[in-house]
Amino acid sequence: MRVTIKDVSRASGVSIKTVSRVLNKERYVGTETRARVEAAVAALNFRPSMAARSLAGKRSFQIALICDNPSPYYVYEMQSGIRDRCALDGVRMIAQPYDRNSPTLLDDIENLVEATHVDGLILTPPVSDYPAVLDLLAKRGVRFVRVSPGSAAELAPSTFIDNEAAAAAMTAHLLGLGHRRIGFIAGHPSYATSGQRMQGYAKALGKAGIPLDPVLVREGSYDFASGAAAAEDLLALDPPPTAIFASSDDMAAGALTVAHRRGLSVPGQLSVAGFDDTALAGFVWPPLTTIRQPTRVMAYQAADLLLGPADAPVERREVAFELVVRESTGRV
Amino acid sequence: MRVTIKDVSRASGVSIKTVSRVLNKERYVGTETRARVEAAVAALNFRPSMAARSLAGKRSFQIALICDNPSPYYVYEMQSGIRDRCALDGVRMIAQPYDRNSPTLLDDIENLVEATHVDGLILTPPVSDYPAVLDLLAKRGVRFVRVSPGSAAELAPSTFIDNEAAAAAMTAHLLGLGHRRIGFIAGHPSYATSGQRMQGYAKALGKAGIPLDPVLVREGSYDFASGAAAAEDLLALDPPPTAIFASSDDMAAGALTVAHRRGLSVPGQLSVAGFDDTALAGFVWPPLTTIRQPTRVMAYQAADLLLGPADAPVERREVAFELVVRESTGRV
DNA sequence: TTGTACGCGTTATCAA
């Protein structure tokens, strides 16, 4: 029925162990022997059983993505980036949508690690900053990489963008357009990046000699509805801000919708800008000026760190962000 | 190090096999024995190794989602629905983003089946209609469920909505608003649903005694850009249509963007409507009138079919669609 | 450079 190593060994006339050596690209295999084995593998269309490999060996050729981000685009990009990197090494990715508020999250993760023997995990915010999860993995000696961690960066390898510099760049851009009252919609405080982005906004204002007016700052929760609500609040001010900078694209889209509704979505009126973790900015009109966070690249690099040598020093790999200027940001 | 069945058997004073029986909820286990074993399992925090289970047994407690849909929302909803159903049975989902144009798709799927010992697969369009894939799975005797299959429905269990009736309902709705020239943006022909939706549009027009004007029909490819391009074409007609009905929400969003750009996104002007496979309709302004396809429900039901008894007759499970009327569809 | 013997943790078979 199933084609096994045994079949390959018979077909090529070498021992099971030698076939295993070829499969795992070990050294000390004769060139001719290797060729014969590879031919037999191809002829029989042999595919090693991951179950048997993980049971017998130290590796399982599987890694897991712990991702409970509410944005489908973010999840999709993360999975795609990781998949791309894993494909290079013949490693499989286990990706389950998780619920970050689930009381069994910790248990689920422990279960996953035990049951699947994964070689490592990739953690995204906000789980990448959950002390309980970090402790658990460290205690079990499981490798993991964190995406956009907020603290304790020395704990494990990680990938990130400079959120503070990014927010400062966008704020400076808006200031350069002549805006003096810039509304800011912050992200949910459970995400470390929220604070970093807020910092960048504040610093850029300070640098320009403009006092931070607390009334111009609202807290959202990274979704469309909270962005719309925050924008309504901000535009009800007297005088209203001439620009709104949202900490995520979903919130920026919400703000833009409010602008549409109020007839402000035309050049010379309200400027709306945002972070663009995903791709939503392409679906709204007029297109948003955004800080593009290369989620897919961060994912790829995270997988790269995870699949790299186990004894490598803890590396923090920075990925460049991009300020994408589009027409929605008109001059005041 | 790792807690095994052996440890549980020692702790509870029964044989390994009996522990296994309890874990698999087999019959013929004494009530008291079962209780003791369960207590030991909980006390030791025992988690069975999936690798060992799939190696020794006939089941692997894993299913795979073959989903190469380009829409992140669709993928997310599919994964979430399947995850929800799988969680009930302690089954894990393997979800890899695939590339439907990959020349190695068939090989990748075969590899997945062989390597992971999955108990079954869930196929989404357009792969759910690829004869080569269907053949392969049938030949190997692997269970699978198809989502929205276009033909050969008797081949395997499937979930679907009545696309023709849905398109007809939307067309009738637009006719009821007074529209007589309704542009239609069709989906890519590689998706069976594209033809079904087109049929519904044509039939509803016929029923109203309105001849189908071929110039009002354009072919898109389910994405934002093709929807925008098709809308540009349609609005360049003389006279232009007073309504546009797109076969997907991404294309509808593209059409709406064109309407914005031309100043037509106000009541009394162009009506834009679309299918809503995902959730995008909530992110545009004004909100689109849509046929809501409950992707998550279809996914849940697909997993339900897959995890059900293996000897069940081939079932076609229909899921209800919903016509969601929102403000973008104004009277002519 | 290659081969032998054993074990990984669980389920299947068959006997008790």
Added chain:
DNA sequence: TTGATAACGCGTACAA
């Protein structure tokens, strides 16, 4: 209702 023992397919350790 329970238990002993042989698989499952592969990697590891060690020997040749």
